[in-house]
Amino acid sequence: WSCRCPSALALCRAPALAAPAMDASASSGGGGGGDGAEAASKRRRVEEGGGAEEDPASSDSNDVDDEYFDSYDDLSIHSLMLGDAPRVDAYLAAIRAQRDLIQGRVVLDVGAGSGILSMLAARHGGASHVYAVEAAPGMARIARDLVARNGLADVVHVVEGRVEEITLPEKVDVIVSEWMGFYLVHESMLESVLSARDRWLKPGGLMMPSSARIWAAPVEAEELRRHVEGLASVHGLDLAPIGAAELARRCREPQVELVEAGRLLASPTLAVDLGDLATRAVGATREFVADLSFVALRSGRAAGIALWFDVGFGSRVELATSPGAPATHWKQTVVYLGVFAPVEPGEVLSAKLTFRQSTENPRQYDITVET
Numbered sequence: 001w002s003c004r005c006p007s008a009l010a011l012c013r014a015p016a017l018a019a020p021a022m023d024a025s026a027s028s029g030g031g032g033g034g035d036g037a038e039a040a041s042k043r044r045r046v047e048e049g050g051g052a053e054e055d056p057a058s059s060d061s062n063d064v065d066d067e068y069f070d071s072y073d074d075l076s077i078h079s080l081m082l083g084d085a086p087r088v089d090a091y092l093a094a095i096r097a098q099r100d101l102i103q104g105r106v107v108l109d110v111g112a113g114s115g116i117l118s119m120l121a122a123r124h125g126g127a128s129h130v131y132a133v134e135a136a137p138g139m140a141r142i143a144r145d146l147v148a149r150n151g152l153a154d155v156v157h158v159v160e161g162r163v164e165e166i167t168l169p170e171k172v173d174v175i176v177s178e179w180m181g182f183y184l185v186h187e188s189m190l191e192s193v194l195s196a197r198d199r200w201l202k203p204g205g206l207m208m209p210s211s212a213r214i215w216a217a218p219v220e221a222e223e224l225r226r227h228v229e230g231l232a233s234v235h236g237l238d239l240a241p242i243g244a245a246e247l248a249r250r251c252r253e254p255q256v257e258l259v260e261a262g263r264l265l266a267s268p269t270l271a272v273d274l275g276d277l278a279t280r281a282v283g284a285t286r287e288f289v290a291d292l293s294f295v296a297l298r299s300g301r302a303a304g305i306a307l308w309f310d311v312g313f314g315s316r317v318e319l320a321t322s323p324g325a326p327a328t329h330w331k332q333t334v335v336y337l338g339v340f341a342p343v344e345p346g347e348v349l350s351a352k353l354t355f356r357q358s359t360e361n362p363r364q365y366d367i368t369v370e371t
Helices: 034-042 056-071 075-082 085-097 116-123 137-149 190-200 222-230 240-252
Strands: 106-110 129-134 156-160 172-176 201-208 211-219 255-257 269-273 287-295 300-312 318-320 332-343 348-357 365-370
Touching: 085 116, 085 201, 085 318, 106 116, 106 190, 116 129, 116 137, 116 156, 116 172, 129 137, 137 156, 172 190, 190 201, 211 287, 211 348, 222 240, 222 300, 240 332, 269 287, 300 348, 332 365
Parallel strands: 106 129, 106 172, 129 156, 172 201
Antiparallel strands: 211 269, 211 300, 255 332, 287 348, 300 318, 300 332, 348 365
């Protein structure tokens, strides 16, 4: 365990950002390549940012936001998320479980997209009024049509704009939002939700979800290892540089992929606990550092650290994206180490994991694994 690898995540449909060549002291970042490349191009959440005075840095940030919001005008993204049954079902279960806190009350849906959560809050939660805030103009129009189609126009009001910039006529009792990105914090939408909470949520109001955690575990990648090592001898030819290049490519971008539970080499460890989202401070999601320690359960070759998340709704309802749980469009994220390190049962594996919001693109995080 001696490798750290650089990476960066492409935003929207742009090519992956350039990164320095892999060496033993580089840092890793971003997330979203591999068989998750399609999902990475689709999973771009509407997070309402902006409002700063114009300067070069804020102009660049606004350009990133504009591109980001534009990507969410693609209906295929919302079709992907609506087809994610564990995602939709968890929110529905949470709304039904907390109906006594929603019925007859006012709800704010941050990043409403198609309006699905707003409509669920109205129909199954009994909300008296729902403000569905959506920054992508095309989706805001579609959401209005869907709300009207379902006979909820008297309850659900679609507000087009960024949540930091819009004004509501009243405080709300509940904030609901599906703000999670790959490895939980990618896309940085939580900051917008926390900002909306401080502006619009009544004291003691309900946050949905109300808690969130990131989990980590070392994983093997035997199929990849066999492929890379097999290229050293192909019909008497040495093609090892291609294998090395493929491994370096995996390191440059943490891979969004479905990780089978059988690939885990140790029990999962809690890496980041965001705690109570009703009290989490705005700006307190810019950096997380976790010193992790794993005990190997079996022999194998450690190829990377897998990351995933769960969120809770304060009502025994949880949305989990762990290996072995019903698959979601988030899948899991693997930070490859660039090596296949042998481990034995009982061996202690230590790693320092750092998530740091990118200064160049605050919707991304640089992820560093030090072993």
